[in-house]
Amino acid sequence: MSAQMSRIALARRPSGSPVPEDFKFVTDDIPTPAEGEVVIEVTHLSLDPYMRGRMDDVKSYAPSVDIDGTMTGQGVGRVLASKASGFAPGDMVTGMTGWASHACLPGQELRKLDPAMPPSTALGVLGMPGLTGWVGLHKFGRPKAGETLVVGAATGPVGSMVGQLAKSLGLRTVAIAGGAEKCKLATETFGFDAAIDHRAHDDARSLRAALAEAAPDGVDIYWENVGGKVLEAVLPLMNTHGRIPVCGMIAWYGGANIEDTNQLPGLWRSVLVKRLHVSGFIIFDHWDEYPAFLKDVAPKVAAGDIAYIEDVADGLENMPDAFIAMLKGGNVGKQIVKL
Numbered sequence: 001m002s003a004q005m006s007r008i009a010l011a012r013r014p015s016g017s018p019v020p021e022d023f024k025f026v027t028d029d030i031p032t033p034a035e036g037e038v039v040i041e042v043t044h045l046s047l048d049p050y051m052r053g054r055m056d057d058v059k060s061y062a063p064s065v066d067i068d069g070t071m072t073g074q075g076v077g078r079v080l081a082s083k084a085s086g087f088a089p090g091d092m093v094t095g096m097t098g099w100a101s102h103a104c105l106p107g108q109e110l111r112k113l114d115p116a117m118p119p120s121t122a123l124g125v126l127g128m129p130g131l132t133g134w135v136g137l138h139k140f141g142r143p144k145a146g147e148t149l150v151v152g153a154a155t156g157p158v159g160s161m162v163g164q165l166a167k168s169l170g171l172r173t174v175a176i177a178g179g180a181e182k183c184k185l186a187t188e189t190f191g192f193d194a195a196i197d198h199r200a201h202d203d204a205r206s207l208r209a210a211l212a213e214a215a216p217d218g219v220d221i222y223w224e225n226v227g228g229k230v231l232e233a234v235l236p237l238m239n240t241h242g243r244i245p246v247c248g249m250i251a252w253y254g255g256a257n258i259e260d261t262n263q264l265p266g267l268w269r270s271v272l273v274k275r276l277h278v279s280g281f282i283i284f285d286h287w288d289e290y291p292a293f294l295k296d297v298a299p300k301v302a303a304g305d306i307a308y309i310e311d312v313a314d315g316l317e318n319m320p321d322a323f324i325a326m327l328k329g330g331n332v333g334k335q336i337v338k339l
């Protein structure tokens with residue numbers, strides 16, 4: 001009998017927030033590599049909010065996961081067998097392994113890891129989320145010393161990168177995070193000047209009053225990670241010529257009715273009246289910036305000048321639960337699953 005591997009497949013499309021029954025655990029044979037391919041034993045997997053979108057059968061910037069298909073995702077792991085030049089058994093690599101214990105991928109889709117850094121950092125602070133914060137802030141936030149930046153999901157890998165970079169450039173930084181513990185992390189670990197607990201405010205009006213106090217000179221950059229109540233609270237506080245890098249809208253990923261236009265006229269009016277620059281962006285369009293990002297950020301992470309937190313769940317079988325919890329704010333820092 002061949003050696004076996006495990007993977008998590010999409011069992012059915014979720015209705016609203018995902019539940020454990022939307023996933024299924026599957027056992028297969030470990031593939032044999034063809035010419036140019038590498039077989040990897042996965043050690044760490046990334047959980048990211050974008051995966052929720054891949055579970056729906058809707059047109060987007062990337063294809064959906066098929067029913068019975070392996071859930072999409074990035075992993076890191078050790079090369080077990082290689083028929084690709086440049087890769088040898090034992091090398092640590094990263095690539096789109098999917099939610100699986102093993103993966104067989106073309107060598108050109110893999111990147112070798114820097115042995116000086118913990119492998120899991122390739123999924124968070126030095127991976128896609130870190131790059132997202134770095135590219136988006138510089139290209140679309142266009143920060144200037146003395147300005148004020150607000151970011152939601154502020155202790156996550158994107159928000160914490162954005163906050164720390166903005167602070168180092170001389171901006172006032174205001175975090176929005178869920179719960180007292182995350183607010184404390186935002187100010188003490190990630191250096192935000194102020195942190196507001198969105199869960200302590202039932203509506204946008206109340207959250208806006210707290211934000212207005214924390215941002216007395218108004219908001220020049222609103223880094224959009226969440227949408228929902230936070231977006232509604234911030235928009236009227238934007239300064240003229242403010243910038244809004246639109247990175248994500250996790251408050252609406254669980255299937256809220258995004259076609260509800262009740263708030264639209266007021267929100268849209270702010271864009272006109274304040275002459276706001278609203279820039280949607282998807283990080284896949286900016287991977288050519290990855291070497292420049294690593295050159296700038298990796299030494300700062302190694303020196304401890306950029307902090308990061310990882311929330312590590314244990315075992316492939318726990319991925320669905322960790323994913324479901326992360327979408328509701330159950331993670332503290334970058335959500336990783338260790339196999």
Ligand SMILES: NC(=O)c1ccc[n+]([C@@H]2O[C@H](COP(=O)([O-])OP(=O)(O)OC[C@H]3O[C@@H](n4cnc5c(N)ncnc54)[C@H](OP(=O)(O)O)[C@@H]3O)[C@@H](O)[C@H]2O)c1
Nearest residue numbers: 049153156157158177178225226247248249251282283329
């Ligand atoms: N455009 C791109 O290419 C790109 C790339 C990477 C990530 N993103 C987006 O960036 C955002 C952050 O990603 P991440 O990886 O750093 O995630 P993350 O912060 O690790 O996890 C998601 C966080 O979202 C917050 N959240 C969930 N529901 C919320 C709600 N209703 N209201 C306010 N906050 C809520 C929770 O934090 P609290 O408990 O603090 O509320 C939760 O911990 C996501 O929207 C993601 O889709 C976009």
